[in-house]
Amino acid sequence: MDGVIETEARVQLEGVHLSFGVRPVFRGLDVSFPRGRISVILGGSGSGKSTLLRAIGGLVRPQRGSVRVAGEDVTRLPERELFRVRERIGMLFQHGALLDAMSVYENVALPLREHTRLSESDIAAEVERRLAAVGLPDAGRLRPRELSGGMLRRAALARAIVTDPEIVLCDEPFSGLDPINVRRIEKLFTDLNRQLGISLLVTSHHIPSSLRMADQIVFLHDGVAEAGPPKEIRYHPDPRVAGFFAAELDADAATSEDGQGEEGTRP
Amino acid sequence: MNAIRDLGFRTVSLVAHLGRVTAFVGEIGRSTVAPPWRFRRFVAELYDVGVLSLAIVCLSGATVGAVLGLQGYVTLSRFGAEGSLGAVVGLSLVRELAPVLTALLVTGRAGSAMAAEIASMVTTEQLDGLRMMSVDPVDFVVKPKALAMLCAMPLLNGLFIVFALFGGYLVGVELLGVDGGTYVSSVEQSINFEDDILGTLLKSVIFGALVGIIATYRGYTSEPTSAGVSAATTGTVVTGSVSILLFDYVITALWGV
Numbered sequence: 286m287d288g289v290i291e292t293e294a295r296v297q298l299e300g301v302h303l304s305f306g307v308r309p310v311f312r313g314l315d316v317s318f319p320r321g322r323i324s325v326i327l328g329g330s331g332s333g334k335s336t337l338l339r340a341i342g343g344l345v346r347p348q349r350g351s352v353r354v355a356g357e358d359v360t361r362l363p364e365r366e367l368f369r370v371r372e373r374i375g376m377l378f379q380h381g382a383l384l385d386a387m388s389v390y391e392n393v394a395l396p397l398r399e400h401t402r403l404s405e406s407d408i409a410a411e412v413e414r415r416l417a418a419v420g421l422p423d424a425g426r427l428r429p430r431e432l433s434g435g436m437l438r439r440a441a442l443a444r445a446i447v448t449d450p451e452i453v454l455c456d457e458p459f460s461g462l463d464p465i466n467v468r469r470i471e472k473l474f475t476d477l478n479r480q481l482g483i484s485l486l487v488t489s490h491h492i493p494s495s496l497r498m499a500d501q502i503v504f505l506h507d508g509v510a511e512a513g514p515p516k517e518i519r520y521h522p523d524p525r526v527a528g529f530f531a532a533e534l535d536a537d538a539a540t541s542e543d544g545q546g547e548e549g550t551r552p
Numbered sequence: 553m554n555a556i557r558d559l560g561f562r563t564v565s566l567v568a569h570l571g572r573v574t575a576f577v578g579e580i581g582r583s584t585v586a587p588p589w590r591f592r593r594f595v596a597e598l599y600d601v602g603v604l605s606l607a608i609v610c611l612s613g614a615t616v617g618a619v620l621g622l623q624g625y626v627t628l629s630r631f632g633a634e635g636s637l638g639a640v641v642g643l644s645l646v647r648e649l650a651p652v653l654t655a656l657l658v659t660g661r662a663g664s665a666m667a668a669e670i671a672s673m674v675t676t677e678q679l680d681g682l683r684m685m686s687v688d689p690v691d692f693v694v695k696p697k698a699l700a701m702l703c704a705m706p707l708l709n710g711l712f713i714v715f716a717l718f719g720g721y722l723v724g725v726e727l728l729g730v731d732g733g734t735y736v737s738s739v740e741q742s743i744n745f746e747d748d749i750l751g752t753l754l755k756s757v758i759f760g761a762l763v764g765i766i767a768t769y770r771g772y773t774s775e776p777t778s779a780g781v782s783a784a785t786t787g788t789v790v791t792g793s794v795s796i797l798l799f800d801y802v803i804t805a806l807w808g809v
Contacts (some may be wrong), residue, residue, distance in 0.1 A: 342684050368686040375684075382681030384673075396685045444685075454684075 294353075295320040295484045296341055298457060299488060303333075303340065307390035310336050311347065312508035318501070321482040325495040327518075328505030329529065334488035335379060338454045339507065341486065342376055343367040355451065372400060375445035379456040381437040383429040383444070389416070390425035393444045400448060415443040420469050434461045442470065447478060452484045453477065459491040467491065471498050492533040504529070577688075582699050583691040590696050595732030597700035601662040602787060605708055608661055609654060615690035615763050617719025619639060624720075625728050634730050641720035645713055646748045652800050654709045656757035659703070659792035663767040664785045670771025671784035694772060698764035705760025706753055713752070721730075747808075755803055759796050763787050766792045 294317035301314040307417045310333040314543050318324045326334045339345045340352050343359040357370050368388040383392045393412045397403055403411070416422055419439040429437060438458060445453055455474075459467050470496045477483045489495050495502060495515070504511045504526050511518060511526055624640040670693060675681050679689040717739060724730040743749065767788045774784035 339680075344680050344683065367683075370683055371686045376681070378677050378681060380676065382677040384678055384681070385676070395687070399687050401684065441681075445750070 293320045294318060294487065295355060297351075297353040298337075298340070299351050299353075301340065301347045301352065303345065303347040307460050311340075311350075314350070314508065314510055316503055316510040318484060318486055318503075320484055321478065322500035323478050323485045323487065323498050324501040324503055325499040326486065326488045326503045326505060327492075327495060327529065331503040333508065334425075334505060335456050338376070338456050338488060339498065340351070341452075342371065342374060342454060372448075373451045375448065375453040377438065377442050377445045377453070377458055379454040379460070379465065381429065381439055381441035383437065385429045387428075388425065389421070389427050389429065389432070389440045392429070392440065393425075393447055396448045398445065411447060412443075415447050416440070419443045419474060420466065435463065437465055438462070439466070439470065441473055442473070446483075449481060450483065452486065455485065455487040456494035457488055457490070459489055459494055467494055474498055490533060492530060554670035554807070568656065572773070573765070573769060576772070577765055579690045580695055580765070583688065583695045584699065590692065591798075592728070592776050593692070593696040594699055597696045598704055601658070601697075601700045602704035602707060605704070607662050608657055609708045610715045612653065612657055613650070613715030614719035614722075614726055616653060616712075617645065617721075618723045619718030619719075619721035620644060620649075620716070621720035621728075623681070625724055625730065633655070634724075634728075635734045637720070637730050638735040638739055638740075639742035641724070642717060642743050643748070645720075645742055646752050647717045648800075648804075650707050650713045650716060651752050651759060652796060653704060654712045654756065655763060655796045656793055658705060658708060658760075659763050659767075659796065660789055662701065662704075663763045663788050663792050666701070666764075666767040667774075667784040667788035668770060668773040668781055670694070671774035671781040674771070674774050675776045675778065675781060677776075689772070694698050694768045698761075698768050701764030701767065702757065702760040705763070706756040709752060709756035711781040717757045751807065754807070755800065758799060758803060762799060763792050795800075 294303055296318040298314055298316050302309070303311040303314075314333075314337075316537070319533045326333050326337060327473055336345060339351065340347055341356075341359070342498055343352075343362065346360050353358050354370055355373055359367060359370055362370065363457065375385065383389070387395070390412055392421060393415055394408050397408045397411060401408075413422070419442050421436060421439055421443065424436060424440060429440070432440060438461070442455070445455070458470055458474075464469065474485050474487065475536060487491070487495075487499075496519065499515050500513060502515050504518055504521070506525055506529075511521060511523065513521075521527055620641045623638065624637050625634060628634050628636055630638065670679075672687075673693065679693065682689045682692055721732070721735055725732045725735050770784040770788045770791070774780040
C-alpha cells in the first residue's frame, strides 16, 4: 500500500476474521501499527474500532488470522501467557473502567503495586506525578463515581500510562472532553510518544486532533482497513473515506459554533 | 427426531456448563494456594459478608428460636413434657434449621450482592480493565469473595444458633414459665459434640462454599448488560437456595447429621 510508514511494526494484524454471531466485524483485516508512532483509528459507528483494540489486547479472539503484539501472536496464547504480553500494554477504556470500589489514587497505584517492588512513598510520588500530568492533581482521594466523564477518562489514562508501557491503546479518549482538555490529552499523547517512544493506538471521532497528532491513520470500513499518513487518507480516492472526513469536520465546525463539546458531568 | 436432537443438545450444554463450573472452581483453588494472598481484600470481603449480615442473622435466629419455643411448648405441654423444650429447640436448630436458614439468609443478602457487584464489574469493563493490567480477576476479585463466604458462613451459623436458643429461652422460660435450669440442662444434654456440633459445622462450611461459588460464577459469567446483572442476582438466589436444600438432604442422608 502507498504511504505505509517505514518503520518496524509493533502491532500487526494479518487476515483477521471476526464475527459476533452472524454479524461480521472484520473480513480479512490486514493492518500494522509502527513502533514508536501515533496511529489513530477512525471509522463509523460499529466499524470495529473498539473491537480492534480489544483484539490487540487479547480480550476478544478472532475466528481466523493472527494478531502479533511485539512479535507474539496473542490469538494463540493462553490467558496466563497473555498477562505477560499485557504487561507491555496500557489500555484506556471508553468509559474508564476504573474500579469503583477504590479511590482514584488506589486505581492508579494498582498496576505499580501489582507489578513493581516500589515502596509506598515512591508509588505515591509516581501516582501524583501521573495525576498532575493528566490535569487531576487533587483527584486522588475521590471515588470514580465522584468524577465527571472527562475526569474519569483522564484518571483512567493516568492508570494506563503509570507503568510506562511500550504500547498504549486508547478507546475514544476525546469523547465528551472540552477543547482545552482535548488539547491537554493530545499534548500528553504527543509527549509520551516523542519522549518515551511509546506506540499509541487511538480510536477517535475527533478529526482535528487526529489530523494534528497522528503519524498514521487507519480507516476501518466494511471489515477492512485503509492505512496511511493523515494527508493521504484524508484525500483518499474512496468516496466513503473522504466523505467521512468531510462529514466529521463539518460536524466539528457546527459543534464549535454552538459552543458544544463541554466536559460532561455524570448524573 | 427433534426431541432427540433437543435432548442431545441439552445434555451437551449441561456437560459443557459443568465443565466450565469445574474449571472456575479449579481457578479459585489454584489462586487460593498461590501468592499473592490478598489478605486485606479478604478481610474487607469478610466484613461485607459477615459483619453486614449480623443484624439479619441474629434477628432471624432470635425469631425462629422464639417460634420454636412457642410451638414446642404447646405440643410438649399436651404430654406434660415441657421440661424437654430445650432439647426440642436445640436439636432442631443445630441439626437442621440453623445451617439451612443461615445459608438461605446469607444467599439472599450477601450472595445476591456479591453476584450483582461482579456482574456490574463485567458490564462496566472493570474486569477487562484488570485483565489489561495483567491482574487476574479470579485472583483479585473472585477469590477473596468466595473465601469470605466460606469462612463467614460457619460463624454466622454459630451466631444464629446462639440467638435462636436465646429466643427459645425468652419465650419458654420468661413468658411461658418453663424452669430456666431445666431448659438449659435439656439443651446441654441433648446436643452431642461429634454428631450435632461437627455436623452443623460441616453443613455450614459446605453451604458457604456452595453459595460462594454460585454467586461469584453467576456474576463472573454474566452478560455485560443490565439484564445480565439482574439475571446473575436472581440466578444466585434461586440456584443457591435450591442447591442448599438439595445438599442438605444429601449431607443428612450420607452422614446422618
